[in-house]
Amino acid sequence: MAVSKSSLEDYWTEFHEIESNKDPDEEEEEEELPKTPDGEQEARWLKEVGLDAVVNRIKDGHGLTDDEMEAVTATLTSSQAAVVKRRVDTLSTTMRKRQKQNKTDVRDIFPTQETVNGGLYGSPGSFHRLSGGSIGEGQTTSDQVILRQGSKAKDRSFIKRGVYSMSGRKTDEAVSPDQTGIEMLSVHPKRSYHHPVAERLSGGGLPPISDHEDIMFELKTEESSRYIKDLGYQSGPKQKVGDNLPNFTLVKDKLGVTQMSDLGSSDMSQIRSLALLELTSLFDNHNITYRHRKAKKRVKDHGLFGVPLHTLLENDRKIEPRVTVPIIFHDIICFLESHCLDMEGILRVPGSTGRIKQLRGELEERFYSGAISWAEVMPNDAAGLLKQFLRELPVPLLTYEYIEAFAQVEGIKEKKLQLQALCLLILLLPPVHRNTLQMLLRFLQRVVNKCPENKMSLANVSMIMAPNLFLVSSGRSKFKGIQEREITMAAGTSNIVRMLIKYLDILWTVPTFLVQQMRRQNEISQQRKGRDKSKIKFLAKKDKSDLYKKPAIVQEGDFEEGVIRVHAPNLTKSSTAIRLDNCMTAGQIVDRFRNTDEALKPVNGRENKKKTLMQQGVYSDPDKVSFAEEHTYLYETGGNLGERCLDHQTNMMALYKVNPNAEWVIKTSYHR
Known part of the structure; x- marks a missing residue:
């Protein structure tokens, strides 16, 4: 269906705003x-x-x-x-x-x-x-x-x-x-993949690898509406806003939903390789190609604007080791969420060029000293500063390697397959780019949710942000008028941003299939070492056998089938053996380490209590009691993966059967 220029009015308004504010001295030369x-x-x-x-x-x-x-x-x-x-x-x-x-x-x-x-x-x-x-x-x-x-x-x-x-x-x-x-x-035939080596070497409770078309996501479609109620369009007269994307719900797996932040770095590296395989297969099947690009642009190693995200994060971690996105980006987003969500036309109405330039200079000089007063910043100026920050990244948020691949997802007709492709592309992004994109999209979701107040629908927000994310070429101003190809690009990239915002929670989930495939790879890798090493010795890698060894048996009871020992090295109750049943969840195990333990009740006075608890080996020091709190989770470590933070709804018996050699550890996570 042809797309008209008028239907993309917000896109072209933002487009011309970007062109008019470009500094010719800092113009980017992009080339293949x-x-x-x-x-x-x-x-x-x-x-x-x-x-x-x-x-x-x-x-x-x-x-x-x-x-x-x-x-x-x-x-x-x-x-x-x-x-x-x-x-x-x-x-x-x-x-x-x-x-x-x-x-x-x-x-x-x-x-x-x-x-x-x-x-x-x-x-x-x-x-x-x-x-x-x-x-x-x-x-x-x-x-x-x-x-x-x-x-x-x-x-x-x-x-x-x-x-x-x-x-x-x-x-x-x-x-x-x-x-x-x-x-x-x-x-x-298509579907189950029967491979002789995989069949001989596979073990445990892992199901066979499947080639089913829904291999990446198990989604159920909810009743779709032209007026997306969950995005704030339920009040007032109905308007044709063009936000009628289908509503999908992720079908939860009994092994737990795995967010991208739940896996350790080594596991994510392995998942990334599998994601590239799957994306390439998907693109091949749809005859889609994309180019890797680079830009001739000087890269700064200091300051706030025009500095690569990884450099900003590296510098910020010297101040706050746990940050996952640059502090300047985090602070701009926090200001906008706190003061600007209700403002009509936020993101669409441009700020003052002079004030934005002055604010930017002050941030460059005094940001880390804490001398900036955000209370004096105008909302539209902060929104303009956010868009400037994104446009001037020397490596764009979607990266030069995959930015065109994101745009090419429009070449896939089926919506579920588009979601799969976007999820795979997000997995391929460097961690700091992925985390920054997630924070941006979460903010844009909140803007859309306030549509009745700020008049910014999903379509409006997507059209405004698309040119800021997909880097309008500096050569565009040489052409007179709007070409048909550019109208198609504007519509396509706007639709991609629209999907990224609406399906954010689904897209940041690691498909269960990829986790299953990683487990199988690790199991087969270990079993191969004891079979015919000479046949594939050219594939030999650094020995990681210690990672996948069964943990040492500490107590005889731990050896019983269906019994796991849970360790909590940072809590007072440092470990306990738990017999699993078919209904027990990871959250229920964490609850046993919260401040509800019967063992805390007085037993004939403090001294007797202390003596009893020490004899039971439950508490390392009853005088300094520490319990599981809000951000405490159960972790699966070792066995057939490196480390995974478990969703509280994970069925522990099902997971135990899939990874019987794992260790189970209670830890804090602020990324879930």
């Missing part, structure tokens, strides 16, 4: 990354998903055998495996072509019959053929390939058809006519 040599984009992508050793092996001139390829993809879904295989095959073909250009192969002068037929390097007489194009979704690995003449070393370097280029199109350009590929004789 320089063209990379053939194969380098595939190599970079493989490294980003954790397959550095595979890239090194291919660049050293060694192709991957089918057994090795099977080991690489053992813990992936069929669609994820297909994504990896396409890039491995393209990189292998590119490297071999490059090597042939650098040296003459004796087989090119005196070709053997096996070579003419597509024989493998160092494996005469064997060959593969590919029927019907590339390895696609729903197809599995080479255990289903018929091997001609009994070869065991099934090298993947000679695949012909279906070679993948990073432009998103399949190409045969890098393959010479005499090379043949693999003949796929059977495939598994």
